[in-house]
Amino acid sequence: MKILRYILFPIMPFYYLATWLRNKLFDLGIKKSKSYSTPVICVGNLSVGGTGKTPMIEHLITVLKNEYKVATLSRGYKRKTKGFQLGDKNASAETIGDEPFQFYNKFKEDVLVAVDADRQNGIEQLMNLPNAPEVILLDDAYQHRKVEAGFNILLTTYANPYFKDYVLPTGNLREPRSGANRANIIVVTKCPDNLNETDKTLVLKRINADENQHVFFSNIAYAETLLSAEKTMKVEDLTSFCLVTGIANSKPLTDFLETKKLKFDHLNFNDHHNFSPADIAELSKKELIVTTEKDFMRLKDYEVLKDKLFYLPIAIAVDKEPEFRDTIKAYLTA
Known part of the structure; x- marks a missing residue:
């Protein structure tokens, strides 16, 4: 390169x-x-x-x-919809994109989450809402x-x-x-x-x-507790696991895990990676998967991963x- x-x-x-x-x-x-x-x-x-x-x-x-009253407006990169979309109970990573879906999943009671590649149109649509931000x-x-x-x-x-x-x-x-x-x-x-x-x-x-x-x-600031759809796990309780990342730079995360002296293998995909059926089949063979919150938004609905998939929350x-x-x-x- x-x-x-x-x-x-x-x-x-x-x-x-x-x-x-x-x-x-x-x-x-x-x-x-x-x-x-x-x-x-x-x-x-x-x-x-x-x-x-x-x-x-x-x-x-x-x-x-x-x-x-706060709203976020993103492009909605790699979503499968077009135009202005507002996050609602039917939202998913496919409809609004992985990062906006993360915002919606975490703050849906507090903010409006919208996507539109045309930012001018997106802002105008938000301003015209009855509950405008x-x-x-x-x-x-x-x-x-x-x-x-x-x-x-x-x-x-x-x-x-x-x-x-x-x-x-x-x-x-x-x-x-x-x-x-x-x-x-x-x-x-x-x-x-x-x-x-x-x-x-x-x-x-x-x-x-x-x-x-x-x-x-x-x-x-990395959390000390991993989260899944239904369970939690302390980072200190990890033994061996598979780390799955589809972000631009995974080095800070791997550095953090290595400072904890944890043993893991790393599947490092490109940013905003769309997980294929072959990827899911491969991941289903893993006993424990740790991923980022953004990747969790795209993986959490696969039933074969439900009991083994955890993410590590971060903040700044x-x-x-x-x-x-x-x-x-x-x-x-x-």
């Missing part, structure tokens, strides 16, 4: 120019963005791959749900500039920060690094638990945020959490 990226290096300037020009046309108002009276908070990244958007959306829901969280829409979000949260991982990366196809950036200038908040995600102030200072210098931008650091811990919350709420009250 790396060799192919080097071969494609001559294409990089053209991709850079195309994405830079597109952003410039939006910045100048030549290409039109639409703003809304309902507050819209966009969560996204500059790079392809997992930066922790799903746990950040869940964190924002937790922060806001007791004071505001007071704030809309846009999932993975940082490059969707036809919508002018009132507030942008940009995520970048500590291990692969955008300021060390290059645009596609040589690097992983969807647009030039200058796209970070649109962010109101930049969150450096998946930080080591032992990250010290010196390390933070080095990152802050490279980000070089302006006076109107806020930078926070976050790390993944943000440093300076009170300041983070106050920054979000200052936008909403303004």
Whole structure:
């Protein structure tokens, strides 16, 4: 893969120019963005791959749900439906996508969960509901500039920060690094638990945020209890198992399990993997399966896996959490 990226290096300037020009046309108002009276908070990244958007959306829901009527709006990647869909009792990963279904499964009493590839239409549909939301969280829409979000949260991982990366196809950036200038908040995600102030200072210098931008650091907090459809199990009680992942970056999870000195074999699929009948038949032979919450949403309805399938919940811990919350709420009250 790396060799192919080097071969494609001559294409990089053209991709850079195309994405830079597109952003410039939006910045100048030549290409039109639409703003809304309902507050819209966009969560996204500059790079392809997992930066922790799903746990950040869940964190924002937790922060806001007791004071505001909240809705999430996602594309609904790899769902088998089209157009605007609102999560309801008949929702599944196939109808609204795995990550939105995770939001719905966890917060259905607190938030509206919607999907629409056309974000403008999705927002308008939500605003026209009888129980219209007071704030809309846009999932993975940082490059969707036809919508002018009132507030942008940009995520970048500590291990692969955008300021060390290059645009596609040589690097992983969807647009030039200058796209970070649109962010109101930049969150450096998946930080080591032992990250010290010196390390933070080095990152802050490279980000070089302006006076109107806020930078926070976050790390993944893994639960100590595994969950299934009907049972629970302590992580410390695991002996040997099969780890199944279909996410962009499984390394933080495998690192966590290895620190617990657990024995497991790992079936590592591509992000948003659609499990085939052959995959399910293979998994049915396993005695115990541990997976991510996102993958659990796609696997939990298979009867042959019901008694052996568990997932490990995660959350994010943000440093300076009170300041983070106050920054979000200052936008909403303004």
